[in-house]
Amino acid sequence: MQVLKKKPEVLAPAGTLEKLKTAIYYGADAVYIGGNAYGLRSRAGNFSYEEMQEGVAFAKRHEANVYVAANMVAHEGDMKGAGDFFRTIRDIGVRAVIVSDPALIETCMIEAPGLPIHLSTQSSATNYETLNFWKQEGLERVVLAREVGMDEIKEIRNHTDVEIEAFIHGAMCISYSGRCTLSNHMSARDANRGGCSQSCRWKYDLFELEHQGVCQAYTDEETDEPFSMSAVDMSMIHHIPDFIENGVDSLKIEGRMKSIHYVSTVANVYRKAVDSYCEDPAHFTFQQAWEDELWKVAQRELSTGFYYGTPNEQQQLFGRRRKIPVYKFVGQVLEYNDASKIATVQQRNSFSVGDKVEFYGPGFTHVYQTINQMWNDEGEPIERAAHPMMKVRVQMDAPVKPFDMMRKAK
Ligand code: SF4
The missing domain is CATH 3.20.20.380 (Copper homeostasis (CutC) domain)
Incomplete structure (x- = not known):
């Protein structure tokens, strides 16, 4: 055992x-x-x-x-x-x-x-x-x-x-382990005193002084990406x-x-x-x-x-970023009304009626919801939550909890 x-x-x-x-x-x-x-x-x-x-x-x-x-x-x-x-x-x-x-x-x-x-x-x-x-x-x-x-x-x-x-x-x-002076040289910021500018993640070409040509050996052959140490x-x-x-x-x-x-x-x-x-x-x-x-x-x-x-x-895989995160954080639940099944959400990125969103919370809970109806803080129906930090009421099919996060697939 x-x-x-x-x-x-x-x-x-x-x-x-x-x-x-x-x-x-x-x-x-x-x-x-x-x-x-x-x-x-x-x-x-x-x-x-x-x-x-x-x-x-x-x-x-x-x-x-x-x-x-x-x-x-x-x-x-x-x-x-x-x-x-x-x-x-x-x-x-x-x-x-x-x-x-x-x-x-x-x-x-x-x-x-x-x-x-x-x-x-x-x-x-x-x-x-x-x-x-x-x-x-x-x-x-x-x-x-x-x-x-x-x-x-x-x-x-x-x-x-x-x-x-x-x-x-x-x-x-x-x-x-972060013992690096790249930022010191590339952006005059001391990585070991809190100033790392992530210079290793920039894209570089190498030049040979006499010929001033790009050294092709340091580009990615498939994507033609410049050399990076990321x-x-x-x-x-x-x-x-x-x-x-x-x-x-x-x-x-x-x-x-x-x-x-x-x-x-x-x-x-x-x-x-x-x-x-x-x-x-x-x-x-x-x-x-x-x-x-x-x-x-x-x-x-x-x-x-x-x-x-x-x-x-x-x-x-130096230098190859994942394309982009596939999910976008769009809001955080402030409160949930059990009787009306309405969640009040603080907007963090725009979302609209018709969007398929995912709520997740502590304990690895997930609630999936298509937004069919939502209202602004004055109770007026809206099609899009466009303003940062605005309060939006969302009609839910299943309960969520304050502090739950809301994201949507890009
Ligand atoms: S993130 Fe990059 S630039 Fe910053 S300390 Fe590490 S290796 Fe150096």
């Missing part, structure tokens, strides 16, 4: 307060956010202390945790104010801080005792000796480098009891048992800059998969519906990253 060692947490990204609440509502056990300093996502809608307070209070009400990423590579002058920052987030009730720079780690330990520290993936931890080193230094958890294989995770777990966090879904860097995304939905059986404590979803449509969908799927496995490991069966759901928000092809060997050029 298979014995469940430990149920891992599902850890979701939250670039804003709205995304934090969405991620937790859709099943995340924990979220990671950025503060106004020391993080690696300067454009991710980072949290003020007041927003953090609200986010932490919301998380506690739902028995979830909030971690703050402070994983920049700190240059001279960057340390100023770090002690205050760590003390403040500790006092707000943040569960742990994610750090990679040793100076920030030491500052946090000295200035904010009691605030647990997780080593960021940015530190590229790839062996158990490294994990044990950081455990001895007093760290609670290590986020593994994305280049670690599943066999290595097994070996690491056999030699350390420090908590292990591993990525299960999201964008990959073509450089080593890696496909990772999805480990087929391999959740491997993580759990190898003792991974936290399953991390990438994407603090992604939408609430993305966060809700991905958290929902992995919550369902992890719960399904943990309820009955011996009889766990993979559900194709989980993968189908992930494809509704996928922007690139999906792969297993480095978990089962170093991916070759074809597996990484």
